[in-house]
Each structure stands twice: as structure tokens, then as C-alpha cells.
Amino acid sequence: MMLETMKELLSERDCTIILKALITSPSTPRDLSRMYGIPIAKCYSLLSRLERMDMVKKDTVGANVSVYSLSQRQVSVEVMGTNARIRLESLLDLAEAVEKRVRMG
Numbered sequence: 001m002m003l004e005t006m007k008e009l010l011s012e013r014d015c016t017i018i019l020k021a022l023i024t025s026p027s028t029p030r031d032l033s034r035m036y037g038i039p040i041a042k043c044y045s046l047l048s049r050l051e052r053m054d055m056v057k058k059d060t061v062g063a064n065v066s067v068y069s070l071s072q073r074q075v076s077v078e079v080m081g082t083n084a085r086i087r088l089e090s091l092l093d094l095a096e097a098v099e100k101r102v103r104m105g
Helices: 001-012 014-023 029-036 038-051 090-102
Strands: 057-060 067-068 075-080 082-088
Touching: 001 014, 014 029, 014 067, 014 075, 029 038, 038 057, 038 067, 057 082
Parallel strands: none
Antiparallel strands: 057 067, 075 082
């Protein structure tokens, strides 16, 4: 059941956009909405679902500001042209993938 839910979530275009955006830096739902034209309510909904699946983490900054980032535990987003492949993997694999992307520029 959880795997099917995860597959459904990850197949959503806006979810992929959010995960790709969080590769580069943490962001607020409002910023993601503005930058990518995703309705704010949908940003909150997708981020909440991703957080429940432990794919992103939320940090509260200030009174009512939440900043989301990729969970360092297990999320990797591989971008190939306009397509993205999201896979769950170990922290070591994720660190190596990020380091490789940085070296490639």
C-alpha cells in the first residue's frame, strides 16, 4: 500500500518539480509556488505527503515559516533532460551522486 502511494505521488509532475528544486537548496512552499507556478495549496499538500514518507524534512524558521529540504536519509533525484527519475537510496549513495553533479558543473 505504501509503495503504491509513493509511486502515485512521485508520478505527479508538480511533485517532481518540487523535488528537483530542493536538490539545489531548501525552500518554502510560497517560494516554490512563485518560482514554478504551482498553486500554494498544492505545494503544501505535496510537501506534507513527502514529509510523511520521510522524503523531505521540514524546519520551522521564525513564527510561521517552514523551510523544506530533501531528507538526507534517502532521496535522490536524477535529472535527464526534461525527465526526472526519483529513487530512494542510502545516504552514502546520495552524497556520492551530489558530489559527482557538483564536479560536473
